[in-house]
Amino acid sequence: MEYQFIRDPIAGFRVKMSAEHELVGRWLNDELAHEEVPAFVAQLEAVKISRDELCLEGREVRLTVSHQEALFEAHDLYHEQSDALSVFSDDALSLEEYGLSAGCGFEDFEALLLDWQEFIRRRR
Template structure:
């Protein structure tokens, strides 16, 4: 998983991820407040030593975390109440690319630790 951390003077802390993992970056940028990263790392440790899954429902993205993997799914994947057939004449369809992404637990844990370290090191430089 490739990523780059950025401290933008206007937008603040951001992560850029490869296209394949763009939803993971979106979750980090928009769903997990910077003030909650440390407590989330503690939750990760709990999942690591458990057989239970952790499901976090964000505003637009759901994270399902197990000791084996992290799965990110956009809520728009679950919009079953819209009849898409009525849009066929307009050639509109739901593009599912970018609406789900996943990675192994260890890779996700490393990303989160790196993210936390980046945030902490930049806060100290103020």
């Protein structure tokens, strides 16, 4: 998983992710407040030890974490789209699910969050 941390003078701390993991970056930028990062890292440690599953419903993205993986799903993935699709049926257009879900291994996600936590801590 490729990522780059940025301190934007206007938007603050941001992460840029590879195209395959853009939803992960969106979740990190928009759903997890900077002050919540240490507590969330502790929750990840608990998931690793207990092997329980953690599910967080964000404003736009649902995160499900198990001891093996982290799965990100945009709420748009579950919206009833039958009416929207019927509008485009004559044009042979279809709505794409690309970018509406992403996943990564638990270790990769944990490493990302630890790096993110360190980046925020050093830049304050």
